[in-house]
Amino acid sequence: MFSKDEIIRAGYRVLLEREPENTSVVEEAAASMESAEEILKHFSTSTEYIEKLGAPGYLSAVAVGRGARRQSIETHTSLDNMQALFERVRKQWSKLGETEPYWSVLTDERYRMSTIERHQDSFEASARNEMALFDAALDRCFTNPPKGVCLELGCGVGRATRYLSTRFDSIVAVDVAEGNMRICKEAMQQDEIENVDCRLLTKVQDIADLPEFDMLYSVMVLQHNPPPVILYMLGTLLPKLRPGGVAYFQVPTHTLRYAFSIEKYFNSDPSILDMHALPMQDVFSSIATAGLELREVLADGWTGQYGSHTFIARKPA
Known part of the structure; x- marks a missing residue:
């Protein structure tokens, strides 16, 4: 030793x-x-x-x-399959939300339940660093970024939510894990933050039922969903941006040796947490179909490996 x-x-x-x-x-x-x-x-x-x-x-x-090559990635499926894909992810993260909520947000051994109390400061500091990148990106791309309603897709335990709440008039914070959502609500109450509306997603239709918003914020979330679900989320949420609204989201697009087959996925071990990707051309297509203007695409380090990108797009006023 x-x-x-x-x-x-x-x-x-x-x-x-x-x-x-x-x-x-x-x-x-x-x-x-x-x-x-x-x-x-x-x-x-x-x-x-x-x-x-x-x-x-x-x-x-x-x-x-x-030197990247076209990858074999299925991105379209039936609504029934979509719900089944979503349900599998929901169950995985619901279990983690009850057993290892902080580690499920940031997969660092310091944030296990057995040690999180000693490392709460660094856990929260990670959110401040994330917000610094967010602020810098908005400053690069916009003179007057929106301040209205922010949809946080994947709020987890509220790590970034408390900081987003100071930047927007109100936050709609959504997640699939009830345990994480419970901690998020408790954190908002403890900090006396009153402009956050926490909503639990229990079925894929809940995404379509979300209200319009002025900012979409999502980091280290889409990657945990199979490609058809990522595509559905983008195709459903981006059109909900109000005129002048901005989308800021991260998703892997070029993960080496990644492939996705719906049939193989359903036959695989459901306890395995996969890191998924959506081809960049599908991301571009979702942005264009929603009538948004792409402002920036930057390679990022959120996955710790090659191929993850952060996208910034705006809906014309």
Whole structure:
């Protein structure tokens, strides 16, 4: 068993290719991090390490994208199949919502129920970082972004909801997991936030029954749904944007070696949590069909692997 000091020193030598500045730096890092996973994540996401990757790392990612091939991904199905796909996802996340609600939002071992109390601050800090990216994107793309009703697709335990509530007049926060929704409601009550309307989605038709809105916000949510459900969600929700409204959502589009067959999916182990993707041309088609103007598409790091993108689109006023 290696000590935290030894792992930290190894991180400096292997990942940063240098010795730590002094013993104090190592001691401070050891005191602030609980596990080997946390230490490795600290080094691998540091600015110094990312800058060391530099051009070779960037060009490698570009090369993967340039050589991408058409993937076998079924995106259309019957309404009955759609409901069955949705129900499978709902059951998976409902179970997690009752057993590991925080880990279900961010799959980091620190956020297991056994340790979340010690790491609540970092859990909430992740939402502030997410909001900083959101604010920067809106600032890049719009002079006056909308402030009315925001639909948060996949509110989870309310991690980002409390911050969205300060940016919009009201929030419609939706999720499929009752346990997560319960925690979200409790968090809003505890913080005396009164402009959040929490709604539990129990069937696919509930998506079509949602009201119109001025902002669609969804990060790390669509990817947990099979491609036909992702396409249905986009095709149903994007037209609900009011004139001048904005859609800000993330979804994987080019996951390596990904394929989706409805028949194979129904015959697979339902306990396995899959990471899904929707081809980019289907995302573009949904945006165009809804009459939106695409403002930006950026590669992001939300899945921790190549192929995830954040889309920003606007409905003309």
